[in-house]
Amino acid sequence: MTHVRKALRLSAATAALLACMAGQGGHAAHAADFPDHSIDVVVPMAAGGPTDLVARLVQKSMSKQLGASVVVENKAGAGGMIGVNQIKHATADGYTLGIASSTTHAVAINVYETLSYDPVKDFTPVGNIVVAPGVLIATPKVAPGCKLSAFIDDLKRHPDEVKYGSSGIGTLSQMSGVRFMSATHTEMLHVPYKGLSAVMNDMYAGLIDAAFDNVGSALPHIQSGKICALAVQAPQRLAVLPDVPTYAELGYPELNKPTWYGLVAPAGTPAPVVQKLNAALNHALADPEVVAAFQRLGLTPAPSTPAGFAKQIKEEIAMWKQTTDQMHFQKIAR
Template sequence: MQRRQLLASLAAASLAPGMSFAQEGKPLRMIVPFPPGGATDMTARSLQEAMARILKQPVVLENRGGAGGSIGMAEVARSPADGLTIGVATLSTHGVNPAVYSKLPYHPTKDFVGVTEIVKAPGVIVINPKALPVKDFADLVKYLKAHPGKVSYATPGNGTIGHMWGELFKSSTGTSMVHIPYRGAGPAINDVLAGQVAVYFDQVASSLPHIKAGKLKALAVSWPQRLDVLPDVPTYAELGYAVNNDPSWFGLVAPAGTPAAAVDRIQQAVAQALQDPAVRERLAGQGLYPSGSTPKAFSAQIAREIDKMKGVAAFAKVSLD
């Protein structure tokens, strides 16, 4: 009996403060608010095995797609705050959606506690060089000012990240373009490649093959420094447009009220998993750059992103209610 009590005490002491021994071994739900196969899903799957090994508990992915990520995030928000449910938050779910919808089935800050940022994804503005006679970013701005409202840009739909990036570009450069929303990224980029629409705002990973093939021309990237894969393409900040220089991102949130010890435990597991060469290789294959952050820093980042996107939505008069 004394030996069993000693072993139980040692096991409990090895856990993060405030965590019950029962947490270890119980499944951790990771809710992905988008369908399988996309970048959000791939980010979660890249971490799944490493996190399970580090936490010593199964990590079970649940894809709850729909309504721009709102259905999945609402499921996270109403889940028990017991440290056994987390959700993959994105620039869409915790930046764009709160800016373009006045009514959401979740509150982006009150219903969640930030756990950590996982990765960042650089953005890019591309043009079809056959559809638009410009050689670089400055030339594009000059051309747009000389031809207000005559050039169109494509996006995967109203209220998407591409839409908000396009409107932010118009606001920061003082230019005018016509927004052409499509039903998804595939149709949008296909029409840009065909020359039906001249400009597209995208993540680098998606457009890179077309850039390398010479079908699209990259004019600027949203990243702290020039990318190794596009060394000749300047950042927005280099060009004097720092407000456009923020990349996309993916992170983790937990239901509000989740104990700090549980949040810290998961954050530390993600930080450790992001050092795994196999994890980093899988993420790099998707054009995603491991980052990581503290719960406090990620919560503050979400708040800043919401304020920024609300400003863009107000400028563009974007409301999807």
């Protein structure tokens, strides 16, 4: 009887080992054939905004490197939650990817009471794309001379009258405003939109006074002369905005941290497929045309390994937890 039990245990162990080897072999075969049709990249924000812009700048080069079309699909709404959940529930085969940002993968988990996804457990990091300095923009009406000091003075004279727009409740563009008000001891009215491009339309119409945007998407509006750039989040002044000081220069170093955008896949995506996608992404980020396009927008390509990007996401979550704890931020009910 003992011999029978031993035989059964050995048989079960052998079967498990063979199954594991078969699974690894299947993944390897899948990676060798990958991709054999187009790849969708879900952008959880509206077209024309910074998240969308980042995806489209690597789209062509990644398509060429992978030998298959990379199709950008915008799924805006609920502060990015609609698009992120689409990524989460997609088949983990590498054919549905998504753009991750501080908003979706670091801020949200720290500002909502409940969240329909886990930014670490529900996704497989593919790689970071860019470091993206933020910029505080405002209309000349509320920022005379396009000076941050004049803007703050106006806020203190007219508390809760100045309106700032964001890409949605719980997004980085809202929380940047919350951090700004905390640091400057001021108050503004928050007006959420589905994307920052819609905010810009209403700034021109005089319905919104200010916004916390990405330099890349805000730059054309700043260069038009109709919108003021008051401060940038960057280690030093940007070549594309040499006359705009950093927050640190203006006495607010705690507001000076730039944001980032990266590429993720659903949890469980085979490692060989992830490595292939990472190689294609990093190749795109080394493409001189892509690098030049990013630099013209004040963005810095930031290639990484999947493991390096995973570490970055976890560190950003910890940073926003510390920030919201220090601010005694009351989490948002959904």
